[in-house]
Amino acid sequence: MTDSKVDNAKTDSGQPDGSRRKFLKGSLAAAGGVAAAGTTLVGAPYVNAQSPIVLKMQTAWGGGNIWNDFAREYVDRVHSMSGGRIQIDLLPSGAVVKAFQVMDAVSDGVLDIGHDVPVYWYGKNKAASLFGTGPVWGGSANNMMSWWYAGGGRELYRELTQDIMGLNVVGAFGFPMPSQPFGWFKDDDVTSVDDIQGLKYRTVGLAADLLQEMGMSVAQLPGGEIVPAMERGVIDAFEFNNPSSDSDFGAQDVAKNYYLGSYHQASESFEWLFNRDMLESLDDDLQAILLHAVEAASTSNTATALDRYSSDLESLQTESGVTVHRTSDEILAAQLEAWSTLIPTLE
Template sequence: MNRRLFLRGAAVAGGAGAGALAAPAVLAQAPLVVKMQTSWPASDIWMDFAREYVTRVEEMSGGRLKIDLLPAGAVVGAFQVLDAVNDGVLDAAHSVPVYWYGKSKAASLFGTGPVWGGSATTMLSWFYQGGGAEFYRELTQDVMGLNIEGYLGFPMFAQPFGWFKQEVNTAADLQGFKYRTVGLAADLLQSMGMSVAQLPGGEIVPAMERGVIDAFEFNNPSSDRRFGAQDVAKNYYLSSYHQASESFEFLFNRDFMEDLDPDLRAIMRYAVEAASTSNTALAMREYSKDLRELQEDEGVTIHRTSKDILAAQIAAWDKLIVELEQDPFMKRVMDSQRAWVEQVTYYELMNAPDYALAYNHYFPGKLSI
């Protein structure tokens, strides 16, 4: 019998006449509070994405779970959330694997590694259906001995090459730039003649203002606009191979997850997939709106990165891959990714119609390609 109906019936019976048994008291269960920190400033759109995860967990759990969502720096720095979750200082975190690249370069393969030709959606599907999740578990738990479990969600649109004070049209133009990026992209662009600093998002504009860097990328038009990228540079280059297939990382302390009731543990896990869909929709709306407003209201010139620079990035990846393959684990991961992309992206590209052709038909003159 449904427990709620049973209690309701008992209450009716209890009031039916003298001597009837009193209805049992229903004690409200206090929610379990989950301490979760992101790697993002409080004002970043990625905090909005994290809030969508929070909403889904709390509503699906019927209030049995409540997530205390905190911005970067509330407990630990943006790059320290992995350690905090591992140590149990945090129950969970919303971040990206590349932020713990300093512990293992293999972290960068789970989103910011070589671009084999597939999109972020292709690589997220590799994580869930192509063996990527087991490689991730092997790295974090077997190789590194961490007390965490993690899942990827929200296939990010390819990251812009970024913000420059003057135009850069060829690979030769990049020589000597002091540039901000993270992960293997740092190795990649250093090999192309740039001097690279790895900084969290909240430190980028101050670094530009002090002259520590003179060009940078972060991720997307909305995040970039919110932290004031347009105030320190006016040339914004979309399209790049340096970070073209990244997703968010949802980190959980293993002890915390194993102590949850099975249904709550499932909610924590599968809400990642639910938020992934909602994040994609929100990103499409906000990224496109902010890109238009950067161009129309903020005086930013929007460029597509030249084919000369893109070709140089691929050539630089080719050399870097040879170095990375000296590590047996990284070679196994990259072999798996290559096989997945060869199969899946062949279908994607052969099946996709020419969307640019249709766009140009209905909105002539807008595209610069």
């Protein structure tokens, strides 16, 4: 046969070989197209075509405060756990409302999430201090956290905020804080109860009642107002919370004596506030992520705090000329006695 005869030879089916080649080439091309389309179809369910849910969250802390870093740890975990379905716009105190207004802003829907401490709404109901600056009964913030999650604390909080106060919020607690220092004084010899009589002092919550019982004149101010108040002579001394937060807003610039150890705030934790309507509008898995991320952030916050608080305390001494004192036994004993006097008045 000639080559042309070979090309035109018929198969048993009567179809020329050349046509078979064309058929095979066409079939392969079609199969490739189907395969590509199949890949797209199979992959489609894993692509989240919806826009992320963007939530507005404000803290009660000034822009430079380490506690905004702690709030960021929460935001990052929500983003990761939700696969990007939830994005949180994190804002510092004052971006939308002032520090003491976070609770109301969340309840009213101005904010979706708030990050504060319960004593910041102590003025609305003194029972707020049961969840942060309550009486010292030998427990710690870790004990209080256990009570919140396993001992009925969460249910009492819901009853207080929703049933009694009529607020449209859901709360969650995390990061059990170390017992807080007595604070910052200009005097390097604060050792007796007489030394603090009439002293104008900043604290918050039920601790204000406690220290007034001891003879101090107390002003309740958010952290961002402490240094200006010291500079203007509105207060003579103050406490806030820890070496890192205190140094972040410049405590070392207005006082050089830092007294550690106190019973005025021994069991405080962060409070996460969620607008109830917003939370309940989400799918169940996203609601769970927002709430369980509090527990995840609580662990990371604790690790970060233990590292930073210790190194910043050292820096205050070596770089800022701060003298660290141990609060005297007389003052500590007087605090416990004042608690015993104060508690019956709250019943």
